[in-house]
Amino acid sequence: MERYFPVLTRCALFQGMGQEDIKAMLGCLGARFASVSKGAPVFLEGDPAQLVGIVLSGGAQVVQEDYYGNRSVLSILQPGDSFGEAFSCAGLEELPVSVIAVQDSQVLLLDCRRILTMCSHTCHFHSLLIENILQGLARKNLAFTQKVRYMSQKTTRDKLMTYLLDQAKQQGSAEFVIPCDRQTLADYLGVERSAMSAELGKLKRSGRLDTKGSWFRLNPVEQHGL
Amino acid sequence: MERYFPVLTRCALFQGMGQEDIKAMLGCLGARFASVSKGAPVFLEGDPAQLVGIVLSGGAQVVQEDYYGNRSVLSILQPGDSFGEAFSCAGLEELPVSVIAVQDSQVLLLDCRRILTMCSHTCHFHSLLIENILQGLARKNLAFTQKVRYMSQKTTRDKLMTYLLDQAKQQGSAEFVIPCDRQTLADYLGVERSAMSAELGKLKRSGRLDTKGSWFRLNPVEQHGL
DNA sequence: AAATATATGTTGGAAATCCAACGTGAGAGG
């Protein structure tokens, strides 16, 4: 447990708190520790929506499956990321999504009702926690706004390039790594993996970008004619 | 102003507060009143992101336009709905979206920084307001989850039917009205208006649904064979 | 290293979308 405090202190939920404060809060919140192996669910669609999770190690994805079994990736979770708070804070009974570990992972599970209803003098950091959750939800809203922007592009190529340009901007460099493999990226952008792969091939051949695995580099566009 | 208190008491932001409490809060928050005519922007992409709006009358849409001028509708705002809090609470400098009035509308504008930083003894309802905003953001996250679910469907027909089935469920009846016209629905679902119209025609002819304007009725599917 | 599994790239025909153009009908205003 101790080894994961560096992750928790960087976690959005606990910003502004010291290690001892966090340790005390985890007690208040009834935190439970869980190990999940690669490919196994942390939550399944239809599960009660009262728990909030924090990824301590490994990685996970929030996914939805439609009637035909098509997978849609809603968000990609890395160590320090939390998940599920939107559903419990909105008062939902059942989860409308699943959370799947994509690697062997450790997660921390908190009871959201304790967070929201805990009387504030029990723990000095209660209101700070609330504000951190609020800011986290606002950021997740932003992330959805971006995802919708990618998905609203007409062609596979435009969805891909809009995403990659955003990644370059966010990471502050034309060279960057993305947090997922090709299939996951395709399911996140809402495109066919094979079509996306074909577009990547074209973009590479035209010199617009280079990529290998999760590494990408966007190249400046050559001006022709002018 | 007085005439809009019924709207404000039903507004998610002010749940649990009486009319007098709200009146006092509006003072604290430096509320400003604004009239916007049909088609005019309330906010434009790039504007400073510190204001939160509440629709008092009329209606508005949160929209994004891409490089080619394609419009994407992120959410549809009706009286009582608030907008912009995700961007200010996430600490964004500039708005990444525009908010456009679709009818002559009245809106109330609040300064979000006052909401978040206002010292809590100034106003008893400060922490309640924070919790209301938190719940509102969680609900907006849910709304995005749903929108993404519609947009993730492969065909225009599936996007449309997934949306309509959700509406019927939310409104608790197979007969319902949607809060927008065909073009807006198409821009919300991320489909071509003409293709959507064609699908609606097919669905009508097959007896699967009836519609006129914003009114819809979903009909049970006939079982063949068995 | 060999064998296996998994990830990624490539291809071609069927299906769906995209787009522009046009037809129709309801409502607004003169």
Next chain:
DNA sequence: CCTCTCACGTTGGATTTCCAACATATATTT
């Protein structure tokens, strides 16, 4: 009543996606 406008429906051909199948590359295991 007429005209104008605007929302909605319809159509057809160019473009793009979709899907299954296969080829290649990379990682993992034995």
